[in-house]
Amino acid sequence: MIKYTSIKELCDTAERQGIKISELCLKDQADQMQKSEEEIYSIMERNFEVMLESVSKGNDPNLRSTSGLTGGEGNKMLNYAEKTNGGLSGKFLTKAIGRAMCVSNCNAAMGRIVATPTAGSCGILPGCLVSMYEDRGFAKRDIVMSIFTAGAFGMVIAQTASISGAEGGCQAECGSASGMAAAALVELMGGSPSACGDALGMAIINQMGLVCDPVAGLVEIPCVKRNVSGVMIAFSSADMALSGIDLKIPVDECIAAMKSVGDNMSSSLKETAQGGLAASPTGLALRKKVFGA
16 A cells, blocks of 8 residues: 655656556555445546536636635636737647636636645646646547556545645645646656656746635635646646656655645735735735725
């Protein structure tokens, strides 16, 4: 049984057995839950189907959150991708960030999403993987299997640091989600388990110290837009790892550093809506507009 307390343990075990991290995780989960591997796979496949559905629902231009603060951002980005042939970032990446925003829009409107690992960061992994599936033509089974790798890494972060904005700031949510997505992307591209670990570390160091400052205490502003940066960092981190660029600081030390930063972060910057953008004049005005006080 895997302890999920070290990325190095996961990577070393997979490489020693000559298998992917996803295969290692699938076998472990089947053993723990006393189900067949195909039963466990089917559960994860359904999660991916929910991701596809959340992209579709969030793409409704008329969908609005209950607060009225957000809605339609994903649809605008996807339309922009088509009208401009991808804008500055290119069609593939622009559509990927559009899909991430769609999922975040779906979440803000109380739609069903997969928390990967949280609702606040729910658009990052789908934005990456749905794009690899729909635009790059990767097989559905490979996409679903890569989610096991993302999940295994997320479990390590949850056990050794945090995936909660209230505990570690947005670095613990969007940072973790971005790293999980980067690892999944590396595996999809045929990278080694250790390269998956490096990609996770690169994504984390690029969001170290990111605060959680939701306007009006809602998972909308700036959360929807932070999912966009998480997608871009996931792809760039995956590419760095696949190119052979050295992380330098071992990934487990990166996770430990993220925890240390979160522990030292002011409580006003950890989901309390007392600092950052939430405490800006406009942020306070939006809170009053939503709640009347």
